[in-house]
Amino acid sequence: MHLLPKFDFYEAYDMGEACKVLAEMKSEGKIIAGGTDIMVNMKKGLLSPKCLISLARIPGLSGIEPTSGGIAIGSNLIVSKLLEFDLIRKKYNLLSKAASVLGSPLIRNRATIGGNIVTARPAADLPPPLMAMGARVVLKSKGKERELALDDFLVGPGQTKIKSTEILVSIIVDEPPPFTGGDYIKLMHRNALEIAIVAVAVQITLDGPDGSIKNARVILSSVAPKAIHAVSAEKVLIGEKPTEKLFKKAAALASTDCTPITDIRGGAQYRCAMVETLTHRALSAALRQIKGK
Amino acid sequence: MKEFAIINTRLPKVDAWAKATGDARYTDDLSMPNMLYGALLQSPLAHARIKSIDISRAKRLPGVKDVITAKEAGLIKYGVSPARYDETVFCDQKVRYIGDEIAAVAAIDLETALEAVSLIEVEYEELPILLDPFEAMKEGVIAIHDEFPNNICAEVHQEFGNVEEAFKECDYIRTDKFVNKKQDGAFIEPQSCIAFYDLNGNLTLTTSTQTVHYVQRTVAMVLGLPVGKVRVTKPCVGGGFGPKASANTIELASSILSMRTGRPVKMTFTREQVFQHSRARHQFWHELTTGVKKDGSLIALKNTCHMDGGAYSSFGIATVYYGGSLLGAPYKLPNMKYDGYRMYTNKPANGAQRGHGGVVARAAWEQQLDVIAEELGMDPLEMRLKNMMKRGDTTCNDFNMSSFGMEECLEAIRDGSGWKKKKGKLPKGKGIGVACGFFVSGAGFPIYRSETFHSTAMIKLSEDGGTINLYTAAADIGQGSDTILTMMAAEAIGVRYEDVRVLSGDTDFGVDLGAYSSRQTLMSGHAVKQAGEDVRDQVLEVLSRNFKIPVEDMDIKKGLIIFKKKKPDFSVLRSTYIKEHRGWVDPPVGDELTFKEAARVAYFEKGVVVGRGSYKPGDLGGKYKGAAVGTSPAYGCSAQVVEVTVDMETGKVTIDDMTDAHDCGFAINPTNIEGQMQGSLSMGVGEALFEEIKFDDKGRVVNPTLGEYRIPTALDMPNVNTIIIESNEPNGPWGAKEVGEGAIMPTIPAILNAIYDATGVRVRELPVTSERLFTLMKEQEKK
């Protein structure tokens, strides 16, 4: 039987207050956003923070703001909003695609983008597309602020570079340059409420309408302790013309870039095979998007 | 066809408003003043001897009111079939699976109860663990129950006709193996109960059960109470599917704790405990050998089945019989041999689940028939039609098909799915498959041998005549029996649906064996119909005396008395009624005499107007050993066509379309029938594609959550084309028979046959995960 341990609940009214309380609590305080991860872990007895500090009342944390070259997504934005905003659906469609397969409508209405990143599950749905788009995270603590590439922020299962006094305030994503396309594909047992067996996010940019690949990011999820770059696949893509043959080659390389384990969701061998299939599909879809098909 | 006022219409369920608004109350929503909370200590080991139990620290914890073990609860054995009572409330010498119950605590709150449980100290001596039933059968291994040295809990050997001789006449014979995985019922409401033993020695047990009657008997027996002192009642129940069809440990433990403390005690399972208690579908290994003639006629079937029973018998004795007997139909099959074995293992006990014992056998055989049809160059649907039994046929194991709309079912799905246009013509990766199935409409005997009525019903009129109270112990567990029994009562009397108030699921209201083996529509329905007709006759007889009009010249329709000839003058009666009820809001009006007034007249004459009904099946044939498992007053049947898309590069199966026809005899409420069909299909999809309880090598369930034990979501189900076939069952009330379980039978094999059509791969192990299918497709490529 899992019962929630006792804890204090602090509802901060602005960032300054939240940072201050968090600093005062030393490592005994924890941020709660949607609570869909932290409450589960507390019930399981994996965590028992003395105090939960809620971000719900802090203004400006749940929106999307334009920046010079893209957007800043508030960390407390709930996942279902990523499906609603036209801007995300049209320009950052990998992200809305990933959001659409996260949990169920109930979960999406509570779960936040910030929670999904900080919780750092190996199979979390939002980090792969964000990494494929080269996202950065902004962290705030009492009197300090720093910015980090999401690639560097995520360390391993449940582990990130966040300090116990820091709050993730926003995620910065550059607007995809011209001739860019991407996709996120999640292989699931059933069609909702699933942790990915394997997921792949891809973003490629061409140097012209019929040009060569200028930039490529291929992110593999659920096949390593955290979402990873398929390094050799990315390398083989850059500088080449996007052909079926090239995509096949890149996909095959991607499956050698990961070392999945066998667990209750799937076998290692199957996962490798699926990395290849999904990478190939995601690359093809990305190219179709560039070509406007 | 006869016209009906109430039945055969799509009236909304009686509890639709409560369910839709969230107002419906389930056991865990309830509480009582002064109530204690109970918690269980369960074994962390799959097989061990208990050397000692120390409850002293737990007892000393402030807030703890009682701690009980086998010493306090006693060692009376209980179970499902009296032939295999092999459980005690708590383990005494031994624990036999992870989750086996050792002690229970009652405390002022759940936190305290759980803390107390953690303070109980048990010393174990670990024993070898048997998780594989084939290992468990081997010579020289440890016995899980001393009485069963080779761990065979039950075996069945039956032969009808002569299979070996018959094989000699066959043109084509093939053998195939098939295996499923252990299932969970995955009902949304975990088991929960509140026991209260009052100062007069009456125990009231409010519980989430399918069968108040069986729970009452078990509780009375184990606690040593007179049956009449035990009342078992159920509020709303959030599904059962089989595992809630017998008494469980928390029902017994909370009752004992309440007797000892004098306070109400609530206990509720966590989801993990639901998985540990289990009692759901067994794992079956079938080996089937079928022989046919060149023209496709089925001649003989040899069926060998091994079942992983888990640590206790539960419903397993019936299951091991059903694993054979349910292949006796729907096809004409003159020769059938069955050898079934159920083994004890150190896992949660398996029991009954929707389609009891027959679902896996059916999946195995219907797939094999598809293979045979292909080998013979026949259309699999046409081959099924060719062999189909007809109304009045009796199977080789003595099941009489008193009604049987199977041909109609097959034709309906063939035409409804566009089978002829699609079969053999779909592109690679797309497939279509067909299968059939049938199921009992209630077991011919109760689970204990007895001459008892299977259902009784009582209808009592209110003194003002305006309300008709229907009392039944039948259990509405979400399937809608309250609704159809209300409809039946209203129809039988001739009153309006809204005039009948149903009170159900309570042993105080009568005897009813409950919601299992798809029996309530037929059996409870008979009792209710009879009680309704009794009320109707009583009221009309009183009127007849009052008005000097023969009963035959009157009728009751829509709550009004119909005088077929001359309408008598009832003005005095009406003005008296209105005078008596001065100030009331609903005086009788209109040109006709109302049932309300008529019932009031009956009340004046009789004091209490009570209609009575009771039902038990007559002699159902079958004199051989085990004939009681499978013989039924009626059999429902169904056929399905499923269309799938297989992602050839990942192995993922998408169900695109399902066409399902079910012969329910007569649809009391077509919407309810469709609901059962849809629910059965969804459960079948889950078992075919996702569901599997997984264990580690210590016998621990590694996926005891609905996150990692996957039942289909709305996004995994296609729209289902449901076709209702009515065959007018002579043994059913108004011709009605089952739909609750039979509808699941064809689902798994129809999916498997469609997968084959799409991929050329036969899958003989469930579930068909994308990984399993992908791997098989790769193997096929290599060949």
Ligand SMILES: Cc1cc2nc3c(=O)[nH]c(=O)nc-3n(C[C@H](O)[C@H](O)[C@H](O)COP(=O)(O)OP(=O)(O)OC[C@H]3O[C@@H](n4cnc5c(N)ncnc54)[C@H](O)[C@@H]3O)c2cc1C
């Ligand atoms: C039934 C169910 C299904 C799920 N399905 C999926 C799925 O399909 N895909 C998927 O990826 N995830 C899934 N999840 C996991 C979870 O819903 C997501 O990870 C979600 O995005 C977490 O967000 P949250 O706001 O609920 O986080 P919380 O639980 O509130 O927080 C999670 C962690 O992040 C920290 N945190 C949150 N916000 C901040 C911040 N701004 N600054 C610093 N620290 C912060 C918290 O302290 C905590 O450690 C599922 C969960 C459940 C219960």
